Amino acid sequence: MGRRSDHSRPELEALILEEGHRLMAEVGFARFSAREVAKRIGYAVGTLYNVFGSYDRLVAAINTRTFELWAAHLEERLAQPSTDRIVALVEGYFSFAAAYMPLWTAIYDHRLPPDMTMPEEFVARRGRLTDVVVREVAAVLPPESRDQAPRLARSLVATVHGHCIFALNGSFALLGETAPMEMAIARVRETLSAAGAQL
Amino acid sequence: MGRRSDHSRPELEALILEEGHRLMAEVGFARFSAREVAKRIGYAVGTLYNVFGSYDRLVAAINTRTFELWAAHLEERLAQPSTDRIVALVEGYFSFAAAYMPLWTAIYDHRLPPDMTMPEEFVARRGRLTDVVVREVAAVLPPESRDQAPRLARSLVATVHGHCIFALNGSFALLGETAPMEMAIARVRETLSAAGAQL
DNA sequence: TTAATATAATAGACAGTGATCAATTAAATT
């Protein structure tokens, strides 16, 4: 196997991913380009295609990495002592999106082409973010309705997500709303209360 | 003023907008291109720039048109006799997004460049969609808390929006959720009940 | 040690993009 680079295949993959993630954080989805990543690591464009197969798989890989950062961010918030772990979760959702806006929006800006499905490995790694929420929702639900936690958690994430997007894209500001996160927390409280949770 | 086209300026503007909207509906935001619009109406690319100033202003104009279609879609749903006008609203939100997915997602895919602000006229026309929701929310609130309708309406739209996005991008399906709209309706009910609404 | 083979990496071509603007053209005015 004639390689002529300083990097082994896994090293090269990591290098591309790291620099790609950096560029995405810098310029966002719309201005992201595989060519620029290649230029920055001193390789030719074709090399990225050899390693990742396509532009979309590279972006999907970068976004999967963002999911993991995000999950770590939530766990960090949960590790700090606080009265309300659900509030910590919502706050973690908003603060991650705000702190890493280009990375966060890239997750939702990117759409796979019709002929491509998300690699199973990526699906699994992304899923761990949801797992955190399901775990915390289950913890506040009464034992007899714990089995509803996954459904409820997904719906709560959707609720928070909607508020978070509108907060970041200015929809709320346009109407004079100054506290979108508090609004989201209120919605989550209502739902959990209705489900019989202890808050 | 020597014009040499078959179309007056307003006619040309309408022509570009119409064909642009058609193309957006066909190929979506990612594959949309000013050049293709120009080709289809038989004008040069430069003409689109003369009329709309920039690519972003053209897309913003197309998306504003989509907002108006959407508002009309909601009013249509509300015009049909139904028990629950709030449910009709949520159903209208979901059914529009599903029926015109590329147009709907283009609204949120498009981001204005930092040096550009949304033209005031577009802001006003887009705002009418929110007005419909505010009006209907106000109608179910008790008179003493009607002044809360705008805030509440925006939060409810955010909630429904989050569920709608996750329904369309497959996030719900991934977790086996088969009824995202019913989930959204449940969330909206909880919030309106908590606000003392008559349902 | 040398020759054959396999593979990593590249350069460059291709067809497309948004954006710009000097040159052209047709109509309106004089």
Add this chain to the structure above:
DNA sequence: AATTTAATTGATCACTGTCTATTATATTAA
């Protein structure tokens, strides 16, 4: 008929993702 003026063009620029032919290197077999 000559002149002014505004609408329209399309070449040009610097990009994009994708892909193939080519080159350089490392491993393996003789």
